[in-house]
Amino acid sequence: MALSGVELLDDTHRLDGFDCGKPALNAWLSGFARTNQARGFTRVLVVHDARAVVGYYGLAPSVIQPNSAPRAVRTGRPPDPIPCLLIGQLAVDRRHAGQGIGSALVRDALRRCIAGADIVGGRAVVVRAIDAEAERYWQSWGFIAARDNPSVLMRSIQDIRLALGDAAH
Ligand SMILES: CC(C)(COP(=O)(O)OP(=O)(O)OC[C@H]1O[C@@H](n2cnc3c(N)ncnc32)[C@H](O)[C@@H]1OP(=O)(O)O)[C@@H](O)C(=O)NCCC(=O)NCCS
Numbered sequence: 001m002a003l004s005g006v007e008l009l010d011d012t013h014r015l016d017g018f019d020c021g022k023p024a025l026n027a028w029l030s031g032f033a034r035t036n037q038a039r040g041f042t043r044v045l046v047v048h049d050a051r052a053v054v055g056y057y058g059l060a061p062s063v064i065q066p067n068s069a070p071r072a073v074r075t076g077r078p079p080d081p082i083p084c085l086l087i088g089q090l091a092v093d094r095r096h097a098g099q100g101i102g103s104a105l106v107r108d109a110l111r112r113c114i115a116g117a118d119i120v121g122g123r124a125v126v127v128r129a130i131d132a133e134a135e136r137y138w139q140s141w142g143f144i145a146a147r148d149n150p151s152v153l154m155r156s157i158q159d160i161r162l163a164l165g166d167a168a169h
Pocket of ligand 1: 021098
């Protein structure tokens with residue numbers, strides 16, 4: 001069965017059995033994805049195989065403190081806090097790893113962030129890395145750690161807009 005495109009999570013998607021190798025991200029999908037989306041805390045975008053979710057990410061509006069922001073994000077005299085967009089979760093089932101699903105999800109997330117920032121503003125995309133491996137993953141996408149927290153990384157919308165045409169991912 002061919003994989004789906006990236007879709008908004010709905011009641012027809014199956015969440016059971018998803019395993020990305022990181023228990024917290026498995027538990028978030030089965031325990032919080034539906035309710036958090038229903039309550040407006042986040043949007044959850046999924047790729048599925050015959051309705052079984054094989055990859056997902058969560059997207060939400062967010063803010064960062066100017067003192068946390070690296071120079072590339074903090075330029076000028078930014079407001080406090082700085083409005084941003086957050087990719088709160090990103091995970092791909094281990095049985096489908098290495099097939100480009102993660103990259104497709106990230107590109108989709110970044111495009112949505114640009115579209116969101118075009119409508120309501122937003123200086124940067126912020127991500128929360130679940131561990132050191134995830135920090136390296138986001139660094140490979142050009143994200144820079146917050147000054148006070150290595151597991152929070154960000155990249156300016158401006159920079160992402162320019163880079164999206166890159167062949168790097
Ligand atoms: C990170 C993750 C989403 C990647 O998904 P995937 O579908 O296997 O990724 P892709 O097939 O698109 O691979 C894209 C590239 O990322 C690279 N990559 C994977 N993990 C990486 C890491 N920790 N650091 C740097 N690069 C990494 C791969 O080597 C691949 O590079 P290549 O195309 O040059 O070979 C997946 O491994 C996962 O769910 N991990 C557990 C959860 C997690 O750590 N999420 C990260 C954000 S919290």
